[in-house]
Amino acid sequence: MTFRMLVLAGLLCGAAAAQGTPTPKPLPQPQAPATVTATRSEPTPQEFTADKLARLKVPAGFTIKVVATGLGNARMLHVMPDGGIYLTRRGQNDVWYLKDVNKDGKIEAVERRQVAQNLTSAHGIAVRNGKLYIAGASTIWVMDIAKDGSLSRPRVFADRLPEPGQHSARTIAWGPDGYLYASFGSQNNDAPTPNPEVAALLRIAPDGKSREVYASGLRHTIGFGWQPVTGALYGFDQGSDWHGDNIPPEELNVIQRGKNYGWPFCYGDKVVDPYVNSRAPGNITNAEYCAGTQGSVLTYTAHAAAIAGTFYTASQFPAMYRGDMFAAMRGSWNRSEPSGYEIVRADFDEAGQPQSVTPFVTGFVYEENGEWKQFGRVAGVATYTDGSLLFTDDQSGVLYRVLYTGGN
Numbered sequence: 001m002t003f004r005m006l007v008l009a010g011l012l013c014g015a016a017a018a019q020g021t022p023t024p025k026p027l028p029q030p031q032a033p034a035t036v037t038a039t040r041s042e043p044t045p046q047e048f049t050a051d052k053l054a055r056l057k058v059p060a061g062f063t064i065k066v067v068a069t070g071l072g073n074a075r076m077l078h079v080m081p082d083g084g085i086y087l088t089r090r091g092q093n094d095v096w097y098l099k100d101v102n103k104d105g106k107i108e109a110v111e112r113r114q115v116a117q118n119l120t121s122a123h124g125i126a127v128r129n130g131k132l133y134i135a136g137a138s139t140i141w142v143m144d145i146a147k148d149g150s151l152s153r154p155r156v157f158a159d160r161l162p163e164p165g166q167h168s169a170r171t172i173a174w175g176p177d178g179y180l181y182a183s184f185g186s187q188n189n190d191a192p193t194p195n196p197e198v199a200a201l202l203r204i205a206p207d208g209k210s211r212e213v214y215a216s217g218l219r220h221t222i223g224f225g226w227q228p229v230t231g232a233l234y235g236f237d238q239g240s241d242w243h244g245d246n247i248p249p250e251e252l253n254v255i256q257r258g259k260n261y262g263w264p265f266c267y268g269d270k271v272v273d274p275y276v277n278s279r280a281p282g283n284i285t286n287a288e289y290c291a292g293t294q295g296s297v298l299t300y301t302a303h304a305a306a307i308a309g310t311f312y313t314a315s316q317f318p319a320m321y322r323g324d325m326f327a328a329m330r331g332s333w334n335r336s337e338p339s340g341y342e343i344v345r346a347d348f349d350e351a352g353q354p355q356s357v358t359p360f361v362t363g364f365v366y367e368e369n370g371e372w373k374q375f376g377r378v379a380g381v382a383t384y385t386d387g388s389l390l391f392t393d394d395q396s397g398v399l400y401r402v403l404y405t406g407g408n
Contacts, residue, residue, distance in 0.1 A: 042333040043341075043365050043372035048396035052375050056363040061318075061406020064361065067390070068098065068107040071397035076171065076308060077382040077390055078125045078132075084149045086115075086132060087380070087392070087399075088122045090169065095122060095134060097149040098399070107399065115151045116143060121164070124171035124222075126180065135170040135182060138163055140208070158208040162197045163187065171222040171308065176231060180204040183235070185220035190240045190264040191278045199263055201235070201255060217261035217293060223309030223327050223381075224255065229352030236306030236327050236346075237296075239267055243275040245335050250304050251296035252346055252354060259294040266290035268299050300357045303332035304340035308381045316387025317404045323348045326360060328378040328391055341365035341374050343381065343391055343402075361391070361402060 046052070048069065058064050073091030080086070085098040095116035098107045116122070116134065124135030132143045132151055139159045144152035165187025172182045186199040193199075196213050201221060203214040224235030233255045239248030240263070248267030265280050266272050270290045280289030300306075309327035324347055329340035343361035348354050364376035376393040384390050389402040
């Protein structure tokens with residue numbers, strides 16, 4: 001370009017500015033993410049044996065028992081009014097029906113049977129109007145329930161759901177509004193994806209033909225339910241991996257329609273995650289983005305990995321537990337000192353407001369001769385017909401039961 005042409009270009013630009021042509025606002029410069037040293041550190045898995053039951057600790061007045069063993073990759077539970085229990089096994093892609101027919105507190109091999117198979121990544125489970133719904137990685141199936149617990153041939157209820165990526169475990173629950181709620185976790189650790197149904201809770205119409213994103217910015221909320229006093233929807237969300245031992249913490253959120261809970265840019269009460277190397281959408285900083293999100297109501301130890309939760313509405317436990325949420329913390333794998341491997345209690349007061357999260361069943365993880373070991377990855381949680389609490393271990397295939405035996 002000649003000198004004359006350069007001068008002319010400068011004059012034209014000046015004229016445009018004089019006529020009021022706006023100057024584009026510069027994009028905020030992303031701050032370089034902080035660095036952290038994090039390594040894979042999973043306790044050595046051990047098989048369950050009867051002597052290990054003595055290692056488990058429950059609050060005073062409670063007793064823990066083994067109901068069944070040899071269940072394989074035992075994940076989610078649903079208890080029927082007659083005591084029948086449906087169990088999903090994601091590793092085996094099937095559903096089993098268990099029932100303590102002889103009422104001896106055990107479910108032997110003759111009291112269990114496979115009732116559905118070839119359901120890829122079968123995980124979440126829900127029942128409504130005589131039908132059983134199972135959530136797989138990208139499909140939700142529905143089956144009719146027979147009187148003996150058998151199921152009809154699976155039919156597709158909803159499909160073309162998000163591909164799993166990092167998180168293939170989906171959970172579902174029928175809401176008080178008659179819609180099916182389904183959780184779809186993030187496809188990676190800390191980067192947003194274009195699909196709005198990823199890292200979100202979906203609300204699906206009763207016929208399965210339409211759905212909406214109910215809430216977003218939820219990395220992996222696979223334990224959720226409605227608090228019985230207030231009717232509010234609460235869920236435990238798993239924080240990102242590889243961000244150090246203590247951040248981000250696991251979150252308990254009150255999940256509201258249309259709200260954004262901040263993942264991956266923030267955690268807890270709108271705290272900016274310093275280890276995220278992605279920039280928030282729009283011409284704003286991550287801090288500005290986080291200020292417009294919904295903060296958590298409670299937090300818990302990082303990487304404990306909440307996987308299921310249920311609100312307690314029975315009367316077998318003391319009255320102080322009614323309205324509380326019990327959740328399975330499956331356990332960490334990238335924390336120098338392990339967290340999780342336990343059942344926790346989210347305490348709600350009489351007005352239905354969350355107060356704290358504390359351990360309820362512990363002892364699955366322990367240190368021996370300088371080595372961390374564990375003999376249970378807890379998964380599904382449900383209330384049994386007598387008001388006791390059931391939970392599964394998907395590593396050794398054990399079904400546990402917690403009862404209150406300490407009197408009133």
